[in-house]
Amino acid sequence: MLDRWTRFAPLVGVVFVVVLAVSFAITGNTPSSTDSGDKVIAYYRDHKSAQQASAFLGLYALVFGVFFFGVMRAHLRSRGAAGLAAAAFGGGVLLAVGGAGFSGFSFALADAPDKLTPAAAQALNILNNDFFFPLAAGGAIFMIGNGLAIVRTAALPVWLGWVAVVIGVANLTPVGFFAFLALLLWVLVTSILLFLRGGVGAQPAAVRQAV
Numbered sequence: 001m002l003d004r005w006t007r008f009a010p011l012v013g014v015v016f017v018v019v020l021a022v023s024f025a026i027t028g029n030t031p032s033s034t035d036s037g038d039k040v041i042a043y044y045r046d047h048k049s050a051q052q053a054s055a056f057l058g059l060y061a062l063v064f065g066v067f068f069f070g071v072m073r074a075h076l077r078s079r080g081a082a083g084l085a086a087a088a089f090g091g092g093v094l095l096a097v098g099g100a101g102f103s104g105f106s107f108a109l110a111d112a113p114d115k116l117t118p119a120a121a122q123a124l125n126i127l128n129n130d131f132f133f134p135l136a137a138g139g140a141i142f143m144i145g146n147g148l149a150i151v152r153t154a155a156l157p158v159w160l161g162w163v164a165v166v167i168g169v170a171n172l173t174p175v176g177f178f179a180f181l182a183l184l185l186w187v188l189v190t191s192i193l194l195f196l197r198g199g200v201g202a203q204p205a206a207v208r209q210a211v
Contacts, residue, residue: 006200007195007198008195009067009071009200010068010071010190010191010192010194010195010200011191011192011195012064012067012068012071012191013064013065013068013071013187013188013190013191013192013194014188014191014192015061015064016061016062016064016065016067016068016187016191017061017184017185017187017188017191019057019060019061019064020057020058020061020062020065020184021184022057023054023055023057023058023061024054026050026051026053026054026057027050027051027054027106028047028050030043030051030106030125030128030129031043031125032129033125033126033129033130035122035125036118036122037116037117037118037119037120037121037122037125038118038121040109040113040118040121040122040124040125041113041114041116041118041121044109044110044113044121045113045114047110048110048113051106051107051109051110052106052107052110052111054103054106055103055104055106055107055110056103056107058099058100058102058103058106059100059103061099062096062099062100062103065092065095065096065099065187066092066093066096068092068187068191069088069089069092069093069096069142070089071191071194071200072085072088072089072092072146072190073085073086073088073089074200075155075194075200076088076146076149076150076153076155078155078200079149079153079154079155080153081149081152081153081155084145084146084148084149084152085145085146085149087141087145088141088142088143088144088145088146088149089142089145090141090145091137091138091139091140091141091142091143091144091145092138092142093138094134094137094138094141094142095134095135095138095139095142096138097134097138098131098132098133098134098135098136098137098138099135101127101131101134101135102128102131102135105124105127105128105131106128108124109121109124109125109128132176135180136171136172136176136180137171137172139167139168139171139176139179139180139183140168140169140171140172141168142168142183143164143165143167143168143171143183143186144164144165144168144169145168146161146164147160147161147162147163147164147165147166147167147168148161148165149161150164151165156190156193156194156197157193160186160189160190160193163186164186167179167182167183167186170182171183
């Protein structure tokens with residue numbers, strides 16, 4: 001059973017990205033941080049079910065995401081990068097906290113919009129638009145930690161490590177939203193590559209042949 005988990009564990013990253021993409025698609029164009037409280041209430045009243053579904057899907061995606069972060073930590077630790085792997089995992093947890101915050105704010109807005117005052121709705125909506133610091137910091141730590149560990153150990157292709165470092169740095173810049181999308185693409189590629197290589201802790205074919 002443990003061998004099977006080790007083999008297929010990387011695919012939780014694929015599930016994370018796919019479920020989160022569906023959540024984003026359902027969310028659509030929500031009110032901006034400058035919209036009035038009355039407009040926010042009207043929007044969430046009209047899109048109550050869709051926004052609640054999106055919030056729950058975001059929550060479920062993050063559960064799979066944290067398992068993938070653990071998979072990356074285990075793989076990198078097995079190749080001798082325990083410190084960087086721990087830092088990257090901590091960043092992944094912070095990223096998940098930030099993402100859960102967005103899901104929580106969305107669900108709060110959609111739960112009973114008619115019970116909210118315009119001021120409360122506007123405040124929640126501002127948080128739902130601008131509570132991105134934990135997500136940005138977590139994404140940066142996760143990507144830079146993983147990237148440096150890969151470059152140091154060649155646990156995965158070195159170019160994948162350098163790409164991770166660039167994406168991580170970009171998470172802390174004004175193009176952070178696009179960097180987060182690149183992070184998701186990186187997770188998708190990495191999870192598939194880890195699976196194709198044999199799972200957590202597996203060595204590249206060239207290394208196995210040399211042993």
